[in-house]
Amino acid sequence: MELYGTNNLQYLDMNKIEHIGIAVKDMASSIMLYEKLLGTSVYKIETVEREQVNTAFLQTGPNKIELLEALSDDSAIAHFLNKKGEGIHHIAFEVDNIVAEMQRLKNEGFVLLSDEPKPGADNKLVCFVHPKSAGGVLVELVQENS
Ligand SMILES: CC[C@H](C(=O)O)C(=O)SCCNC(=O)CCNC(=O)[C@H](O)C(C)(C)COP(=O)(O)OP(=O)(O)OC[C@H]1O[C@@H](n2cnc3c(N)ncnc32)[C@H](O)[C@@H]1OP(=O)(O)O
Numbered sequence: 439m440e441l442y443g444t445n446n447l448q449y450l451d452m453n454k455i456e457h458i459g460i461a462v463k464d465m466a467s468s469i470m471l472y473e474k475l476l477g478t479s480v481y482k483i484e485t486v487e488r489e490q491v492n493t494a495f496l497q498t499g500p501n502k503i504e505l506l507e508a509l510s511d512d513s514a515i516a517h518f519l520n521k522k523g524e525g526i527h528h529i530a531f532e533v534d535n536i537v538a539e540m541q542r543l544k545n546e547g548f549v550l551l552s553d554e555p556k557p558g559a560d561n562k563l564v565c566f567v568h569p570k571s572a573g574g575v576l577v578e579l580v581q582e583n584s
């Protein structure tokens with residue numbers, strides 16, 4: 439974590455990439471594919487009802503891959519799959535203080551998709567930045583949910 443200031447504002451920056459989210463059509467077959475590709479096994483499968491997604495996590499060295507399957511047609515993943523097909527869906531950055539980071543991003547003019555952080559998978563608090571305000575990339579902020 440680095441504290442640095444610009445315009446005399448002290449704020450926290452984003453830390454490492456916490457995970458890469460990948461949208462998949464069928465979780466069972468995608469787990470087989472990514473376990474073969476990455477040479478490691480899924481260590482956690484978790485449903486996030488609020489997001490209407492089923493997630494599966496693989497760890498490669500310091501990197502975490504999150505596979506995401508839609509649980510319903512109105513899931514964000516279902517919309518994405520219909521529009522863009524399978525592939526990289528979002529980049530999640532670890533932050534030390536998600537509320538402070540959300541305020542910083544709002545001050546910088548980014549569009550946040552929720553007013554406060556929400557419980558995510560893998561015992562995290564999360565929020566998302568609208569891709570149209572972030573250069574076409576869906577960005578997720580992730581803080582450990584103590
Ligand atoms: C929280 C559990 C888990 C975790 O890590 O813990 C997750 O990561 S859950 C991941 C799934 N949940 C979300 O993604 C929630 C946030 N996403 C949303 O609210 C929507 O997906 C949203 C608003 C980004 C897009 O909504 P929707 O698809 O219904 O709208 P459009 O199709 O009109 O899209 C608007 C505009 O954005 C472009 N778009 C959509 N998704 C992505 C994306 N993943 N990456 C980049 N761009 C994206 C879409 O193409 C449209 O652009 P346009 O130029 O108008 O075509």
Ligand SMILES: [Co+2]
Nearest residue numbers: 459504530578
């Ligand atoms: Co995610």
